[in-house]
Amino acid sequence: MKNLLIIDASPRGERSITRTFTKLFGTKWMESNPDSTIHHREVGQEVIPHVTELWISAAFKPAELRTEDEINVLKTSDKYIAELKAADVIVLGTPMYNWSIPSALKAYLDQVIRANETVKMRPDDPTNPYRGLLKDKKVYLLISRGNAGYEKGEYYEHMNFQTDYLKTVFNVMGLSDIQQIALNGSAFDQQVYEQNKKYVYSKIAEMASNGEITA
Numbered sequence: 391m392k393n394l395l396i397i398d399a400s401p402r403g404e405r406s407i408t409r410t411f412t413k414l415f416g417t418k419w420m421e422s423n424p425d426s427t428i429h430h431r432e433v434g435q436e437v438i439p440h441v442t443e444l445w446i447s448a449a450f451k452p453a454e455l456r457t458e459d460e461i462n463v464l465k466t467s468d469k470y471i472a473e474l475k476a477a478d479v480i481v482l483g484t485p486m487y488n489w490s491i492p493s494a495l496k497a498y499l500d501q502v503i504r505a506n507e508t509v510k511m512r513p514d515d516p517t518n519p520y521r522g523l524l525k526d527k528k529v530y531l532l533i534s535r536g537n538a539g540y541e542k543g544e545y546y547e548h549m550n551f552q553t554d555y556l557k558t559v560f561n562v563m564g565l566s567d568i569q570q571i572a573l574n575g576s577a578f579d580q581q582v583y584e585q586n587k588k589y590v591y592s593k594i595a596e597m598a599s600n601g602e603i604t605a
């Protein structure tokens with residue numbers, strides 16, 4: 391039995407493109423793995439708490455030394471991290487916002503990238519100071535962007551602070567088995583969008599059914 395964690399980062403509901411991706415992934419996954427469970431983490435339409443001074447003092451001290459306020463301030467982070475640890479497969483649907491990720495997703499990542507929970511800091515090894523503590527999980531990044539040209543070698547590659555960033559943070563937490571697919575041009579390039587739409591949906595279905603994209 392596999393546990394699938396679906397994270398939706400778009401603030402849009404019915405009109406969201408990336409929510410149609412995660413929905414399709416979940417449906418196809420269940421067809422191929424009917425004994426799986428799906429857990430949904432809403433990010434785009436939730437108020438995700440930001441890191442505060444209390445949060446920092448709580449997160450960077452041993453659990454047994456935390457005050458009641460410090461225990462309480464970490465509760466959301468604890469919940470999100472428990473969901474990540476319980477997952478065998480993580481599916482993240484996110485739009486590009488201002489060449490990066492929506493701020494709610496950044497707030498979520500700030501809650502889950504946590505010392506001694508998802509990453510061990512090694513100050514004695516400054517050129518390689520992070521040891522990821524999550525293991526054996528596949529990550530699928532399902533992305534939508536209003537413009538096009540952001541892929542490697544394309545004209546807007548230098549404006550893409552989204553995909554390498556997301557891969558890096560999952561790598562830092564210990565996860566390197568990452569598949570990614572993007573549908574570009576939803577706002578500015580209808581030609582690219584329409585050309586790629588069918589392909590992207592079919593590849594998402596294939597990823598969910600087979601576990602990976604085949605050429």
Ligand SMILES: Cc1cc2nc3c(=O)[nH]c(=O)nc-3n(C[C@H](O)[C@H](O)[C@H](O)COP(=O)(O)O)c2cc1C
Nearest residue numbers: 400406407408485486487488489534535536537576
């Ligand atoms: C606030 C905001 C910022 C955006 N920034 C970018 C951007 O920097 N680059 C881009 O290609 N598209 C950008 N877009 C367009 C979205 O990435 C695009 O519409 C995407 O398909 C939305 O996905 P969703 O329907 O799942 O929310 C932006 C949209 C909004 C609302």
